[in-house]
Amino acid sequence: MSITRSELQKYLDGLLRISEISDYCPNGLQVEGTSKIEKIVTGVTASQALVDAAIEANADALIVHHGYFWKGESQTVTGMKKRRLSALLANDLNLFAYHLPLDVHPEFGNNRQLASILDIQNISAVSSVKPVGVVMQGNLEEATEGVALQAKMKQLLGRDVLIEGPASKLISSLAWCTGGGQGFIEQAVDLGVDAFITGEVSEQTVHTAREMGITFFAAGHHATERYGVKSLGEYIAQQFDVHVEFIDINNPA
Incomplete structure (x- = not known):
């Protein structure tokens, strides 16, 4: 065919x-x-x-x-x-x-597919940028320690995952943006979620995570997309x- x-x-x-x-x-x-x-x-x-x-x-x-x-x-x-x-x-x-159309698509998008991999529930788009939602928000079925979620992502994605901020805190709510979404960490803080997941990390992202008390994960641009x-x-x-x-x-x- x-x-x-x-x-x-x-x-x-x-x-x-x-x-x-x-x-x-x-x-x-x-x-x-x-x-x-x-x-x-x-x-x-x-x-x-x-x-x-x-x-x-x-x-x-x-x-x-x-x-x-x-x-x-x-x-x-x-x-x-x-x-x-x-x-x-x-x-x-x-x-x-x-590019962006494949990041944000509600079924085939990178954000939606990463949520499926990590079994995230109650998913919604929370950011409008040119003019689509590129940051997602949701919940884990059971609250999980940061280090345990790090280990789970490492196993599922087949690569090391950086964790910063409070690593032992229980995580139930989170936001995420695949790829190079580290610049949205302050928006995640404003949402009041426990953790933020993206692909990349910048120098200032580490300080933001530590000082704002949000658990931050950098799981790889390629791996998350x-x-x-x-x-x-x-x-x-x-x-x-x-x-x-x-x-x-x-x-x-």
């Missing part, structure tokens, strides 16, 4: 509501390839390693969370950018990328009866 490029583009753009979201990069089809799509590879970032893996897998389309053409980056096609684009174009490989694009790919496979493969390129960040 197969789907056309234009059919897939229209379907994904509508499903992820890209016209409603202002972002730092173009969402949707970023690099045009073959018009007939029989095999799709999904992954977090369109790195050279993932592009090469998609080519090796004989994919017709690559769907990622982190694509190309970010605001503020150089507009020249040289070096790393040239090599990546050359590989895509030479192999007629379509590149679809969905694997599950949105993976779940999206699985859904596409069901809807269109095409072969979809998730390829995880290891990234310790």
Whole structure:
């Protein structure tokens, strides 16, 4: 079975509501390839390693969370950018990328999928930024010590998890934002939750957690954003009866 490029583009753009979201990069089809799509590879970032893996897998389309053409980056096609684009174009490989739309989607979003992994209940969006909710709030079924939640995340995500602030405090309410959401920690404090989970940490985040008494977890940008694009790919496979493969390129960040 197969789907056309234009059919897939229209379907994904509508499903992820890209016209409603202002972002730092173009969402949707970023690099045009073959018009007939029989095999799709999904992954977090369109790195050279993932592009090469998609080519090796004989994919017709690559769907990622982190694509190309970010605001503020150089507009020249040289070096790393040239090599990546050359590989895509030479192999007629379509590149679809969905950034904020894939963070915030209520079913396939990175935030929603991380909540499923961690079994968070009573989920709601609590932040409107350009113009979508990028911070989520919810509760654990049972109050859990910070160090125990750290160990659980380490096991589930397969990587070390940084904990700062009160580590032995019981946590029942929390807020989270996958990826580079450490700047929202003060908003989490204002919500009155016990803990805040994100992917990255900045120097000042540690002081905020310690001084404001909120338990803070940095669980990895890549690790917290694997599950949105993976779940999206699985859904596409069901809807269109095409072969979809998730390829995880290891990234310790």
